[in-house]
Amino acid sequence: MIVALDIILRLAAWLLLAPLLPGIINKVKAWVAGRRGPPVLQLYFDLAKLWRKSVVLSTAVSPAHVAGPAAAWIAIITAALLLPVGPAGASCSFRGDALLFVYLLAFARFCIVLAALDTGSAFEGMGVAREVSYAVLAEAAIITALLTLCVQSGSVSLATMLAPSAGAGAALLAAGLFGVLLAENCRVPFDDPNTHLELTMIHEVMVLDHSGPPLAAILHGASLKLLLFAVLLTEAVLPLGKLSLLQAIGALVASVFVVAIAIGLVESLLARLAFRRVPLLLTTAFLFCLFALLVAWKGGRL
Amino acid sequence: MTPGWLLLIAGVGLVAGIFSAFKSPRVWLAATLAGAVAVFVAAVCMLASGVPWNWQPDFVIGGEKLHLQLDGISAFFLILLSVLGGAGTLYSSEYWTDKNHPASAPAGRAWWNGLLLNMGLVLVCANGLHFLIAWEIFTVCAYFLITRERQRPTARAAGWLYLAASHVAMIFLFAFFALLAARAGSWELGPMREHSELAPLFWLALVGFGIKAGIFPLHIWLPSAHANAPSHVSAILSGMAIKMGIYGLVRFTGWLPTPDSAGWVVAALGVISAVLGVAFALGQHDLKRLLAYHSVENIGIILIGLGFAMIAAAHGNAAWGQLALAGALLHVWNHGLFKALLFLGAGSVLHATGTREMSRLGGLWRALPWTASLFALGATAIAGLPPLNGFVSEWLVYLGLFDAISAHGPAAFAAIFAAIALGLTGALALACFVKVCGVVFLGLPRSEIAEHVHECGWRMRLPMLVLGAACVTIGLAPILFWPALATASAAWQPELANVTLPAPLVTLGAFHLALAALVILAGIFLWRRVQHNGVSRTGTWDCGYAAPTARMQYTAGSFAGIITGWFDWILRPQRHAHLPKKLFPAQADFEEHTPETVLENVVEPTASLVMRVSTTVRQLQHGRVQSYIFYLLLGLVALAILAVMGGTK
Amino acid sequence: MSGTMNLLIGLAMGFSLLALASSRLPSVIRAAAFQGMILGTLPLLLEEKFHWLVVAVAIGTITVKGFIIPNLLRRALRAANIDREVEPLIGFVPSLLLGAAAIIGAAALGSELPLRPEHAKTLLVPGSFATVVCGFILLMARTKAISQVCGYLILENGIYLFGLLLINTTPLLVEAGILLDLTVAVFVIGIIVDRIQREFDTLDTRKLTSLRE
Known part of the structure; x- marks a missing residue:
């Protein structure tokens, strides 16, 4: 009973808080640009509206066009259940759940990109090709980050991997994971969430033909994924496991807020990279994680 | 009934199948299926009881006494053989009928049974000489199956290449078994770990079995053979025949001592095969050739697990070795199941459209809903995504690697690279299967041949359903298969006999079950919501272009272009382009072909050098x-x- | 103290990677300059006693490597009117990965070597190996004369780092001499770059093969 209540409460927190993050980022961007910007709660309004709207489907699409977003949304939510929250641990924790976490996100990507390819649009094909190609490098980086955490903690379960602090390599790991966060969530400098030119987009171009509730599922899933990465980044770097629950939650909220502001600043100050430079940046993120691993490795032996 | 009687029934069934293949396809079907079922039951009985079965009658074949043995490893591989054999048999009864292929179908059925029978014999032979004989016969049967369409030059060339490569492998195996027999004093096989002087023989076995398994760079025969064989043959070749190479490696690393560096070499070959196999797959435009390269990749994953298990065994049975071995063995099953499913799906596409060229297909889900859904299931499984079986075995290998790293042992440094390579492989495989599913089944038909097609009948659909169900079952309830893995591991190394379950497979299964249920529920819920809100249909957004055609869809080549660009140094694709020029461009075209680099840049130049030298010498x-x-x-x-x-x- | 030093050496290694990954000549020059400046501060950390000679050499190194040489190079860049894009023989991602492999290899090698205990805890030896190899990679993988000079500078930084091991036994004047040589070399190269540019209309060092007669 308590377990069920715990899961429901956490799910509610994840689901309700997630759309806040893009709002904060947009507010920061507006603030840097000297505009007033949309309200922080804009995504909530958008989602509510989309949920009620009717759907325009392409004549080319199969049922996968609707099933894909649903499956991806579920995969991201179940990944959220694996992520621990400070000393409270995760709702579902077992040995090897860290890998399941990574592969659930990969499954979500698989579903989204198949739903996009379903339309037969060349633009969406382009977006999908970019998404899956850059994900290869991001995957290498995130596996390396997990290896770092595993070397530090001697465990393959997220709850214990994220409890101790990242040690000497924390800055390196933070830089690497931040790069992965930007790439996986299609933010500047990898992709521009505000662009309106189909040729230059990744994530936005994949959802061109979605509308109504499936689009709501995709947008909500994307915001949840962003929140997951922000929490993962925070917990990988800060030793939240050693604090009391309230302190930990406070620190978590504050640092997720900081991450959101950082993303906003990056988006305001940097331009989107040319696509041929993206692999270089992702390799850099991978190397950051790799050097964090090296530091953790040396730290363990000296 | 003991396994012996069941195996006898199976043998009789398969032999009866050979004799009835020419006269009566129905009798052949019944006899072969009965044989497959009998083998399945025998192997399951053995794995359930854990008691090996031995049979040493006084028969003498070729001067050696017959010795058949069914232990954990044999039974483990026999189960896969029986499932794939049964599925392929039923499939071929509709796919390669006397009506469609009057010249090749009857003999094809006979060779098919010969292949199944001899692969089964290899798995149960415990005498080196008989092992070799059965190995050679199954190799030759596979040759005749690959060249079923002898009128096509590519099929003939593929068959020759296969035969040549197989016989190079055979030379190494002859040397291996002969030296083994000479040093051990008998052709009789069995555990002989204490004879440390036998260790160097491992290298012979590695090359011989490695060619069969398709380890990079010994895989040169594999893509063309698997692409040109009839699809049910491709399924059994890719699902089972290359696993015979793995069986040989598992068998003889278990029975014989190995050199110290063996595990490292196997793991390194695994990493290379995994990453490069999938890179080559991404460069392919031929559906079946692409699937064939994925066999190289998956063999790589299996070898990573096996290699680390060997390293662990060499360093005193570290616990992570058990995990890596369990992952490798489970991946043998998994790859057999989903790769056979994918090849049968590809066969269904080929059956319907008559082409394997992906750029001419598209939008097939409308006409082939069963094939498309089952192929998508297989694609999810082979990309190693939860909640299906591919993830379970990769997860076990990962756990082994991560444990090796946190143990800070001698293997830790290598395990880091292997884990990163495994991550890369997973993401690349995902990209590749997104490409296949998207280009072949989704979107709109790219040519006329993809427009007027029809779904296959139930005899082709049922085997795919069975294989798909097996993938789902292993994914959702992996714990059910743990006893089989434990028995097989114990047969590999007796020290592993009393290991308790090292990974939380029950929790993982429960999680997968919940995930699958939620995905289905959410799909239904969203679909109902969409219906409730109202649906209107219109064309795909075309960015204002007035006359979009289906040929404008993204193609397989452009889809994979980014990643194949990273691997240009090894793929060496040949591109011929006439780019559009001027204001109103005339015709433009682009052609890309990814050759088999090792074959064309290493083997063929070497061969032609040998030919030149020999021609000079011949003048004497x-x-x-x-x-x-x-x-x-x-x-x-x-x-x-x-x-x-x-x-x- | 060894913590700060390791941090600085780590940063210096990061700058060699940055030089490998940069596609523009000014940022390659900047990376080499920053690396030189960071390494210039190391003698201050290594020497326990305050010594005016050490301070002088540190200031000298920082001035020469951080300001004079980069300025010479930038002037050559301007004077010769060179296209600022680096032309890689080996792509940026592969050279970055090679550099990372060099660092990991150097770290592995550093833990194998029989070092004196006070050196074993620092990154001096791995850092110097890694920097030397990164310099070599830059020299091998780039074609323009300016990026070659930067590779040479990074190489020298690696050797300098190795020289710090012997700081107690080698007179600092030797280092000062090397520094002087370096400045003169870069000065000369600056002039040569200008001449090559006028003569061949390119700075591609591959074209220099036509000078062999």
């Missing part, structure tokens, strides 16, 4: 008696000089 030998006498004289003079030189000393 032109049949004139005078010149032979001249050679004799030369020889005599040389001998005389030698004698004089020796005499002076």
Whole structure:
């Protein structure tokens, strides 16, 4: 009973808080640009509206066009259940759940990109090709980050991997994971969430033909994924496991807020990279994680 | 009934199948299926009881006493053989019928049974000589199956390449078994770990079995053979025949001592095969050739697990070795199941459209809903995504690697690279199968041949359903298969016999079950919501372009372009392009072909060099008696000089 | 103290990677300059006693490597009117990965070597190996004369780092001499770059093969 209540409460927190993050980022961007910007709660309004709207489907699409977003949304939510929250641990924790976490996100990507390819649009094909190609490098980086955490903690379960602090390599790991966060969530400098030119987009171009509730599922899933990465980044770097629950939650909220502001600043100050430079940046993120691993490795032996 | 009787029934069924293949396809079907079921039951009984079965009658074949043995490893591989054999048998009864292929179908059925029978015999033979005989017969049967369509030159070439490569492998295996028999004093096989002088023989076995398994760079025969064989044959070749190579490696690393570096080499080969196999797959435009390269990739994953298990065994049975081995063995099953499913799906596409060229397909889900859904299921499984079986085995290998790293042992440094490579492989495989599913089944038909097609009948659909169900079952309830894995591991290394469950498979299964249920529920819920809100249909957004055609869809080549660009240094794709020029461009075209690099840039130049040298040397030998006498004289003079030189000393 | 030093050496290694990954000449020059400046501060950390000679050499190194040489190079860049894009023989991602492999290899090698205990805890030896190899990679993988000079500078930084091991036994004047040589070399190269540019209309060092007669 308590377990069920715990899961429901956490799910509610994840689901309700997630759309806040893009709002904060947009507010920061507006603030840097000297505009007033949309309200922080804009995504909530958008989602509510989309949920009620009717759907325009392409004549080319199969049922996968609707099933894909649903499956991806579920995969991201179940990944959220694996992520621990400070000393409270995760709702579902077992040995090897860290890998399941990574592969659930990969499954979500698989579903989204198949739903996009379903339309037969060349633009969406382009977006999908970019998404899956850059994900290869991001995957290498995130596996390396997990290896770092595993070397530090001697465990393959997220709850214990994220409890101790990242040690000497924390800055390196933070830089690497931040790069992965930007790439996986299609933010500047990898992709521009505000662009309106189909040729230059990744994530936005994949959802061109979605509308109504499936689009709501995709947008909500994307915001949840962003929140997951922000929490993962925070917990990988800060030793939240050693604090009391309230302190930990406070620190978590504050640092997720900081991450959101950082993303906003990056988006305001940097331009989107040319696509041929993206692999270089992702390799850099991978190397950051790799050097964090090296530091953790040396730290363990000296 | 003991396994012996069941195996006897199976053997009789398969032999009866051979005799009835020409006369009565129905009897053949029944006899072969009965054989497959009997093998399945026998292997399951053995794995359930854990008691090996031994049979040493007084038969003498080729001067050696027959010795059949069914232990954990044999039974483990036999189960896969029976499932794939049964599925392929049923499938071929609709796919390769007497009506469609009057010339090749009857003989094809006979060779098919010969293949199944001899693969089964290899798995249960415990005598080196008989092992070799059965191995050779199954290799030859596979050759005749690959060249079923002898009228096509590509099929003939593929068959020759396969036969040549297989016989290079055979030479190494001959050397291996002969030296083994000479040093051990008997052809009888069995555990002989204490004979440390046998360790160097491992390298012979690695090459011999490695060619069969398709390890990079010994895989040169694999893509063309698997692409040109009939699809049910591709399924059994890719699902089972290359696993015979893995069986050989598992079997003899279990029975014989290995050199110290063996595990490292196997793991390194695994990493190379995994990453490069999938890279080559991404460069392919031929559906079945692409699937064939994925076999190289998955063999790589299996070898990573096996290699680390060997390293662990060499360093005193570290616990992570058990995980890596369990992952490797489970991946043998998993790859067999989903790769057979994918090849059967590809066969269904080929059956319907008559082409394997992906750029001419598209939008097939409308006409082939069953094939499309089952292929998508297989794609999810092979990309190693939860909640299906591919993830379970990769997860076990990952756990082994991560444990090796946190143990800070000698293997940790290597395990880091292997884990990163495994992550890369997973993401690349995902990209590749997104490409396949998207280009072949989704979107709109790219050519006329993809427009008027029809779904396959139930005899082709049922095997795919069975294989798909097996993938789902292993994914959702992996714990059910743990006893089989434990028995097989114990047969590999007796020290592993009493290991308790090292990974939380129950929790993982429960999680997968919940995930699958939620995905289905959410799909239904969203679909109902969409219906409730109202749906209107319109064309795909075309960015304002007035006359979009289906040919404008993204193609397989452009889809994979980014990643194949990273691997250009090894893929060496050949591109011919006439780019559009001027304001109103005339015709433009682009052609891309990814060759088999190792074959075309290493093997063929070496072979042609050998040919050139041999042609030069051959001029010595032109049949004139005078010149032979001249050679004799030369020889005599040389001998005389030698004698004089020796005499002076 | 060894913590700060390791941090600085780590940063210096990061700058060699940055030089490998940069596609523009000014940022390659900047990376080499920053690396030189960071390494210039190391003698201050290594020497326990305050010594005016050490301070002088540190200031000298920082000035020469951080300001004079980069300025010479930038002037050559301007004077010769060179296209600022680096032309890689080996792509940026592969050279970055090679550099990372060099660092990991150097770290592995550093833990194998029989070092004196006070050196074993620092990154001096791995850092110097890694920097030397990164310099070599830059020299091998780039074609323009300016990036070659930067590779040479990074190489020298690696050797300098190795020289710090012997700081107690080698007179600092030797280092000062090397520094002087370096400045003169870069000065000369600056002039040569200008001449090559006028003569061949390119700075591609591959074209220099036509000078062999």
